[in-house]
Every structure is written in structure tokens, then in C-alpha cells.
Amino acid sequence: MTGWLAIAGLGPGDAALVTPEVSAALAEATDVIGYIPYVARVAPRDGLTLHPSDNRVELDRARHALDLALAGHRVVVVSSGDPGVFAMAAAVFEAIEQGAPEWRTLDVRVLPGITAMLAAAARAGAPLGHDFCAINLSDNLKPQAIIDRRVRLAAEADFAIAFYNPRSKARPDGLISALAILRETCADARPVLFARAVSTPDEQLEVVALPEARAEMADMRTVVIVGSSRTRMIAGTRFLYTPRSAA
Amino acid sequence: MTGWLAIAGLGPGDAALVTPEVSAALAEATDVIGYIPYVARVAPRDGLTLHPSDNRVELDRARHALDLALAGHRVVVVSSGDPGVFAMAAAVFEAIEQGAPEWRTLDVRVLPGITAMLAAAARAGAPLGHDFCAINLSDNLKPQAIIDRRVRLAAEADFAIAFYNPRSKARPDGLISALAILRETCADARPVLFARAVSTPDEQLEVVALPEARAEMADMRTVVIVGSSRTRMIAGTRFLYTPRSAA
Known part of the structure; x- marks a missing residue:
């Protein structure tokens, strides 16, 4: 065989x-x-x-x-x-x-x-409709300084950002640090999607503005998508999206 | 109805x-x-x-x-x-x-x-196994200066980078510019994957070192994945991958 x-x-x-x-x-x-x-x-x-x-x-x-x-x-x-x-x-x-x-x-x-970010994005609309990146906050082999630097550069590049494993056993406070850097770098009220257990009976979606985003809104089954400067909700709908144009 | x-x-x-x-x-x-x-x-x-x-x-x-x-x-x-x-x-x-x-x-x-980058990555191994980003080089609504800046910041953040629409009608030279910025910013021989028409009868995969990467290796059906500083080939195999650890 x-x-x-x-x-x-x-x-x-x-x-x-x-x-x-x-x-x-x-x-x-x-x-x-x-x-x-x-x-x-x-x-x-x-x-x-x-x-x-x-x-x-x-x-x-x-x-x-x-x-x-x-x-x-x-x-x-x-x-x-x-x-x-x-x-x-x-x-x-x-x-x-x-x-x-x-x-x-x-x-x-x-x-x-x-992958989780694409399932979450689909459920919420199209927050990854323009350039985006994916960052794993869990990896315990990755020094915190590298994560911090990467989050800051991703915000400066104006990517939408998907955070995987935002609150893992390996690094329970990873999201606290990432959100603090984003609030400092972005200084706006762009939407943040907390998508938990998408497509399962435990699915939960929540969208809040960046200044209101708290690490406690995520757990080990959540993927977090932080919009770019262009990401927005469509009034009167549940939809979040990032337009195709950059400016 | x-x-x-x-x-x-x-x-x-x-x-x-x-x-x-x-x-x-x-x-x-x-x-x-x-x-x-x-x-x-x-x-x-x-x-x-x-x-x-x-x-x-x-x-x-x-x-x-x-x-x-x-x-x-x-x-x-x-x-x-x-x-x-x-x-x-x-x-x-x-x-x-x-x-x-x-x-x-x-x-x-x-x-x-x-999506194309995940199909291409799977075919080649696991080049997106660590943090990565996706950049559309086609969008004719996006000023070239924004693309150039984003590519440079992505390289500084040490993301693996997937380029969609590297040679579109809207912007045939997008990849020439992106590769020039990467050669300047990275100054190493990290692998670059050109994956064309993955999972179709026209599928073609090619991996070259960054200094040898040329825009002509891509067409409108190609997704290009540029490794991070850690991405490498496994000797004696066709596999390209990015380890889970950052350093």
C-alpha cells in the first residue's frame, strides 16, 4: 500500500x-x-x-x-x-x-x-474588500516587540487587520496590547468586528467602534477584524464593508 | 416570491x-x-x-x-x-x-x-504559515503612491505578501514597481512564488529568488506570493514554507 x-x-x-x-x-x-x-x-x-x-x-x-x-x-x-x-x-x-x-x-x-477571517468577513459584509493582513496574536514563539511593531506598521499601511487567536492561553493579553497600539496609531472610530465561532451554533457577531473595543469582547474562538480607515457600516443594515477604492 | x-x-x-x-x-x-x-x-x-x-x-x-x-x-x-x-x-x-x-x-x-492566495499557498507548501498580507496591484482607483508605500511597510513589517492581479489591464506595470521596492527594502534572496491558474488544466507554479523575480513571470491569471525573511524551500522537495516562529 x-x-x-x-x-x-x-x-x-x-x-x-x-x-x-x-x-x-x-x-x-x-x-x-x-x-x-x-x-x-x-x-x-x-x-x-x-x-x-x-x-x-x-x-x-x-x-x-x-x-x-x-x-x-x-x-x-x-x-x-x-x-x-x-x-x-x-x-x-x-x-x-x-x-x-x-x-x-x-x-x-x-x-x-x-479560513476564519474569510468566514467572518462574509458573515459581516465585506470588511476585507480592500488590502488586508492577518496577524496571529497567539504564537508564543514570537517576541512581543515583533508583534507590536507589525501591528503599528500594518496600521500605518492602512490595511484592514484580521487578528487570529486574540486571547490564547499562550498570550492572553495579546489583544489588549494590539488595541492600544491601534488606538494610538489610528485615532479614529473605525469599526472593529468580533466574530466568534462563525457558522456554528455558538456564532456571535459584534461590531463596535475602535475606541470602544475591549479585549474581553474576544475569547479563544474569536477572530477580530479591525477595519482600515475606509471601512464603514451601511446605515440601516447589519453590513460592514471596505470600498474597493483607496481614497 | x-x-x-x-x-x-x-x-x-x-x-x-x-x-x-x-x-x-x-x-x-x-x-x-x-x-x-x-x-x-x-x-x-x-x-x-x-x-x-x-x-x-x-x-x-x-x-x-x-x-x-x-x-x-x-x-x-x-x-x-x-x-x-x-x-x-x-x-x-x-x-x-x-x-x-x-x-x-x-x-x-x-x-x-x-481565495487564490490560499489555493496557491496550499499547492506550494505553506508560504503563508506565519503573518501575511494581501495587496491588489490592479485597482485603478488606488494611487500608485499608496501602493508603493503599502508594499514598503509590508516588507518592513516582515509579512509574507500575496499580490493579486499583478499584471492587469488597468495597471500592467504594478508588479515591476512592487518588485523593485521589495528588492530595495529586503536585500535578500527570499523565495517568490508565481502561481498561475491553480487547480485548472493551465496550472503553472514557479519559485525563484527575489533578485531573479521578473514581472514577465506573471500574467492576469497569476497570484504572486513573496516570502517573509523566514520563508524557505525544503531541500530535495518542491515545498516552500514559512515556519511558525518569528525568529
Whole structure:
């Protein structure tokens, strides 16, 4: 049996947002590996072994997946959202680069998914309709000074900004610092979207002006989108959007 | 009949990358509106009217869709990729904001899709595995000075950068200018991915070092991803990735 490894994105939660490509890979898999709540989204069946693991063991999980694929298994590593955005794809490639030479010969594919910021943006309107950036506030390998500098430069560049993992265990105060920098750099009342658990039964959306934005409005399941200087609400609607023109 | 308007993303090209949510909306639609090559991706059937239109008439197209929905039609506006990323969603919301008050009462939904940079990143490995930004080089409403400044700040912030529409009719030389700024600001040999028509029969991927990157390597169907200072190839593989740690 020839093994392979697919690193797949399950999207934000709703099964209607899982691509047919990912569903097909799961249907052919012998093993599914990932963080407990993501593996729980895969239906059990005969011939499929589920390997749920705890958070913050990404490299161990990646090595396990690579070993199984090398042994001939058909392995799907699952992430929520898109696997290439603050998820398992980078961890698997780190493991390949640091690991056994045989791993470099494996059939490895990344299967994209609907990442949280795009699901959140769609629900709220089109806040990412002009140039934007994505910043992970969780990564405990990233010095705070680098995050602060990046947030400031992103505001100076007038990007809309999507913050992933705004309140993680690794860095519970990341969003407090980011919002303080933005209030200082932007000095306006641009809208800020707090989008929690989009497309799940726990979905909650809240839009507030930047001066009123508080870190407590986010938790570990929230993505936060801060508008650019041009982002605005449409009066009389629930819609938030960024026009296509820059000025 | 109660009309509605869905602004849907068809993904980069492959039908296996269209979400079930989008397929369901198309199955219920009476009218599909969009740029000619995107409407051509929707299968004709009885009861469905296809309205293909030329490029650069986004606002006219949006108004047409809103009028039809108000008249009770079930309308899907199609974009490739994700409708909220340099596509039709912002145009529809601009039309709503500028247009008839009745349009604000319509049932309007945005249905996310796999945007070009995520499809391209997945094919190449995980170049967007750390903080990144997306910049549209096409927008003819955006002064060149704003683009230049944004590219420079993005490089200073050490984002990986995805360039959409690197060589459009509106601005054929946008990428020449962006690459010159990056060579000046970065002064290293970070990898640059040219990903053309990903997931279609015309797919082509090319990775070169920044000093060797030339605008002619892109055309209107290409997305260009410039790595951060940390992005690298894995020797002996075709994979490009950005590690999760910042330093």
C-alpha cells in the first residue's frame, strides 16, 4: 500500500463549508490526526482510526502523521479553517525539514479550506474588500516587540487587520496590547468586528467602534477584524464593508 | 416570491474546491450574474438565467443583481475565489450604500470561497504559515503612491505578501514597481512564488529568488506570493514554507 499525507482544512465549522476535495480525502483515509475538537468533526467509520491529540503538540502530531504515511497509511491531518493559515501545514513542513530524509519523498498535499477571517468577513459584509493582513496574536514563539511593531506598521499601511487567536492561553493579553497600539496609531472610530465561532451554533457577531473595543469582547474562538480607515457600516443594515477604492 | 441575493465564491477553478453551500445556492437560483468566464463555470439548466457581463462593470452588475432580487428573483452573483477578497462583495455593498433605500432591506448573504492566495499557498507548501498580507496591484482607483508605500511597510513589517492581479489591464506595470521596492527594502534572496491558474488544466507554479523575480513571470491569471525573511524551500522537495516562529 502506498501511503500519503493530506493536510486538510475543515473550514470554520459548518459542514456546508467543507470542500468536496477534503471530504474525498477523508473518505479514502485510514487515519485522521489532529487537535481533539477538530478530529471530533470527522465521522467515525470502519477502517478509519481517529488520533485526537491535545493542543500545543503540533510537531509531535506532525511526526506521527509522517511516520504513519511512510508505513503506508493514508493519513489526513485536520485543522479548522485553512491548514496553511496559523494551523498544521507549517508544523508538518517544519517536521519534514528537521526530520528523517525519507519524509521528503512522501506524497504530501495541502488541501485548502475556508479560513476564519474569510468566514467572518462574509458573515459581516465585506470588511476585507480592500488590502488586508492577518496577524496571529497567539504564537508564543514570537517576541512581543515583533508583534507590536507589525501591528503599528500594518496600521500605518492602512490595511484592514484580521487578528487570529486574540486571547490564547499562550498570550492572553495579546489583544489588549494590539488595541492600544491601534488606538494610538489610528485615532479614529473605525469599526472593529468580533466574530466568534462563525457558522456554528455558538456564532456571535459584534461590531463596535475602535475606541470602544475591549479585549474581553474576544475569547479563544474569536477572530477580530479591525477595519482600515475606509471601512464603514451601511446605515440601516447589519453590513460592514471596505470600498474597493483607496481614497 | 421572496427574492434574495447571494454573493458567492467559486474558488480557484476546480469543482472540488466549490463549497456545498455555494453549490446549494446555485441549485436554488433563478439568475446568475458575473464576469463572463465565471458565469461560464455554472452549468445551464431550465429555470436558470445566466447573465454574463464584461470585466470592469462591477457596479452596473451589482445594481442589476439588486434590482432582480428586489423583483423577487433568487440571484447569485459569482466571483472566482472568495467574493470578499478583491471581488464582487465590496462592489455590491458600494451599490447598496449609494443606491435605492429598498436595497437595504434585501436578504443579502456572502458565501465564502477558497481565495487564490490560499489555493496557491496550499499547492506550494505553506508560504503563508506565519503573518501575511494581501495587496491588489490592479485597482485603478488606488494611487500608485499608496501602493508603493503599502508594499514598503509590508516588507518592513516582515509579512509574507500575496499580490493579486499583478499584471492587469488597468495597471500592467504594478508588479515591476512592487518588485523593485521589495528588492530595495529586503536585500535578500527570499523565495517568490508565481502561481498561475491553480487547480485548472493551465496550472503553472514557479519559485525563484527575489533578485531573479521578473514581472514577465506573471500574467492576469497569476497570484504572486513573496516570502517573509523566514520563508524557505525544503531541500530535495518542491515545498516552500514559512515556519511558525518569528525568529
